[in-house]
Amino acid sequence: MATNAIDQTRRMLSLVTYLRERPGAHVSDVARAFGITEDELISDLDVLPMCGTSFRGGDLLDIDTDGDRIWWRNPDASGSSTAEPLRLAADEATALLVAARAVATLPGLREGDRQALLRATAKLEAAAGEAAGASSRLSVIFEAEGGVFADVDRAIAERRRLWLRYYSPARDELTEREVDPIRLFAVGHTYMEAWCRQSEARRTFRLDRVAEIRLLDEPSVPPEIELRDLSEGLVQPSADDPEVVVEVGPGGRWVAEYYPHDSAEELPDGGLRITLRTPEPASLRRLALRLGRDGHIVSPPELVVSAREAAREALAAYESAGQA
Numbered sequence: 001m002a003t004n005a006i007d008q009t010r011r012m013l014s015l016v017t018y019l020r021e022r023p024g025a026h027v028s029d030v031a032r033a034f035g036i037t038e039d040e041l042i043s044d045l046d047v048l049p050m051c052g053t054s055f056r057g058g059d060l061l062d063i064d065t066d067g068d069r070i071w072w073r074n075p076d077a078s079g080s081s082t083a084e085p086l087r088l089a090a091d092e093a094t095a096l097l098v099a100a101r102a103v104a105t106l107p108g109l110r111e112g113d114r115q116a117l118l119r120a121t122a123k124l125e126a127a128a129g130e131a132a133g134a135s136s137r138l139s140v141i142f143e144a145e146g147g148v149f150a151d152v153d154r155a156i157a158e159r160r161r162l163w164l165r166y167y168s169p170a171r172d173e174l175t176e177r178e179v180d181p182i183r184l185f186a187v188g189h190t191y192m193e194a195w196c197r198q199s200e201a202r203r204t205f206r207l208d209r210v211a212e213i214r215l216l217d218e219p220s221v222p223p224e225i226e227l228r229d230l231s232e233g234l235v236q237p238s239a240d241d242p243e244v245v246v247e248v249g250p251g252g253r254w255v256a257e258y259y260p261h262d263s264a265e266e267l268p269d270g271g272l273r274i275t276l277r278t279p280e281p282a283s284l285r286r287l288a289l290r291l292g293r294d295g296h297i298v299s300p301p302e303l304v305v306s307a308r309e310a311a312r313e314a315l316a317a318y319e320s321a322g323q324a
Contacts, residue, residue, distance in 0.1 A: 011036070011186070012044050024069045032227055035185035045070065096124060148207045151215060152192050155181045159220045162194070165212035166205055174211055179203070180222040195222035241277040244284060244303060248272050248295030255287070255295065271295070285310045 011034055018033070019025060031041040045063045064071045100121040155162050162179050179194035182202075189206050196203040202225060243262075248255050250270040261276035278284065281303045288297050288307035297307050 012048060015044060015048065019070055023071055026069055027065065027067065030070060035183070093124070097121065100124065148210045148213050149184070149190060151213050152181055152184055152207070155215055155220060156183065161216040161218040161220045163214040163216055164205065164210055167209040167211055178216065179205070180220040182222050183227070242281050242300060244276055244278060244281050244300065245298040246274045246276070246287070246295060247298050248274065248291060252291050252294035282306060289314055
């Protein structure tokens with residue numbers, strides 16, 4: 001799956017702080033902490049030195065790895081006068097400044113990290129000179145998860161259980177549950193992986209769907225489980241799963257936001273033709289009912305028929321209730 005540029009920028013900026021505080025960290029441990037493969041981590045480490053200065057030469061960051069451990073060094077910290085000055089092209093300066101300012105606004109970012117990032121941004125602005133001007137006219141806004149991120153981060157650090165009121169789009173309802181948080185990660189959106197005490201199983205919660213959250217006094221004691229490889233995405237449908245095609249109008253574009261899909265083609269009316277895979281196509285009948293006039297299922301034919309029958313039954317039940 002193609003890497004989201006914002007996710008990669010956020011991850012690579014976090015890598016600097018993470019590695020600086022953990023000299024000699026194992027490649028496998030770092031990859032697991034960031035929810036990526038070891039190959040992806042090595043690829044990030046290859047790019048980081050160039051992001052520090054310019055693709056035209058010079059190293060502000062010195063990343064060293066033997067394939068098993070990683071060391072982060074700053075050659076300027078030694079006081080050497082031989083370090084080359086920072087040189088950035090206009091597009092490089094703009095991209096770095098916009099990304100840095102965006103990351104500085106992330107909820108839950110530790111204040112020490114935020115201040116370090118702001119200081120680095122100020123130095124970058126000074127080094128970029130006139131090239132920094134264009135960046136002030138651009139901005140990136142991350143989804144607002146407010147205090148949810150901070151509460152989850154605190155719960156993980158203090159090993160405390162969480163109580164959630166969580167919105168489930170598949171059932172279109174709010175549920176309450178207690179969970180033992182395991183980790184935070186970003187794959188397009190920001191998620192918490194946790195052990196759900198209600199279902200007694202591992203579950204993944206999207207932070208912007210948390211309607212309410214509360215830290216509990218009970219300790220968080222999730223069972224020992226192997227962390228999933230997220231390099232291919234959060235949801236990885238099987239190629240053997242049936243294919244479903246849904247067409248939605250402008251009012252139904254949210255489907256592409258809430259449902260993992262293979263493709264989403266633009267339609268002339270501003271809608272989308274969405275292709276997805278699911279082991280249980282019948283579970284999408286509820287989606288058809290929610291869409292109403294904003295969309296419909298195109299295939300497979302048996303699901304189209306099933307969705308129409310579900311709509312007729314719902315309408316009949318509604319009319320019957322009105323006559324009672």
